[in-house]
Amino acid sequence: MEILEDIGLTKGEIKIYLALLxxxxxxxxxxxxxxxxxxxxxxxCLNSLIDKGLVNYVKKGRKKFYTATKPENILTFIEEKKRRIQEIIPTLIEKQKEQVKYNVSIFEGDKGFKSVQEDIIRELKSKDEFLVLGAPKEAQDRFEPYFKDFHKRRIEKKLRLRIIYKRDAKEYVPARNKLKYTQAKYLNEKLLAPMWTTVYKDKAILFVTGDIFLSIVIENKTIADNFREFFELVWKISKS
Known part of the structure; x- marks a missing residue:
């Protein structure tokens, strides 16, 4: 009768229920x-079986007389458990949604980089802000013609930018600070990470330079928020 244990009866309840039958x-x-x-x-056990609908009792004088209900009531008991579980399924689904989930997309080369930049303009609304941390001179020199057009369209849409350059790119800081909706600084210490980061909405983008230029887009609120917190710490110690 292990099946009765599987549906939630204790060994004591099983013994008593079978005895009553x-x-x-x-x-x-x-x-x-x-x-x-x-x-x-x-x-x-008797009280528990009564609660489960598997045992009844009647009082005769001072004594209680117990009887097992018909075995088909076990199915009713199982259906009741199923109903109660179904009631909490939505709550369990919500808890599952709270788990860390993310999507990762990887773009290669100059075209991939520009595609990612265009997503920023397309997805953000007026007065939204995005953050750039650790922009290197190499990338600024490489994409400056594109950036001029990018910033023009960004400013037309009133998208706010805060950017922290690597020290080797600090020459770009004065020009960027002259642009509307833009604040630029540079980090006086060297950034050791071989990449720079852009954060907007629930996305963090890692740019890796080298033999292969990669733009790695991670879509996850928790990860993006962690990068924002780090950016704010670095922003406080950076120079304008």
Missing amino acids: ELGETTAGPIKKKTKVQNSVAHL
């Missing part, structure tokens, strides 16, 4: 004698 209507005494279950445990 054999004994028919009876008091607690014969049940305890047949099952050899201790008095206190027997009464706990």
Whole structure:
């Protein structure tokens, strides 16, 4: 009768339920004698079986007479458990959504970089802000013609930018600070990471320079927020 244990009955409840099926209507005494279950445990099991709809009782004088309900009631008990589980499924689904989930996309080369930049302009609304951390001279020199057009369209849309350049690119800071909706600084210490980062909405973009130029887009609110917190720390110690 392991199946009865599988559906949530204790070993004591199973013994008493099976005994009642054999004994028919009876008091607690014969049940305890047949099952050899201790008095206190027997009464706990009987009350639990009553709650589950598997045992009934009637009072005759001072005594309670117990009977097992028809075995089909086990199905009713299972259906009730199923119904209660279904009620909490939406809550469990919400908790699952709270887990860290992310999408990662990788773009190669200059075209990939520009595609990612265009997404920023396309997805952000007026007065939204995006952050750039660790922009190197190499990238600024390489994409400056594109950046001139990018910033023109960004400013037309009133998108705010805060950017921290690597020290080797600090020459770009004065010109950027003359642009509307733009604040630029540079980091006096060297950034050791071989990449720079852009953060907007729920996205963090890692740019890796080298033999292969990669733009790695990570879409996850928690990760993006962590990069924002780091940016704010670096912003405080950077120079304009």
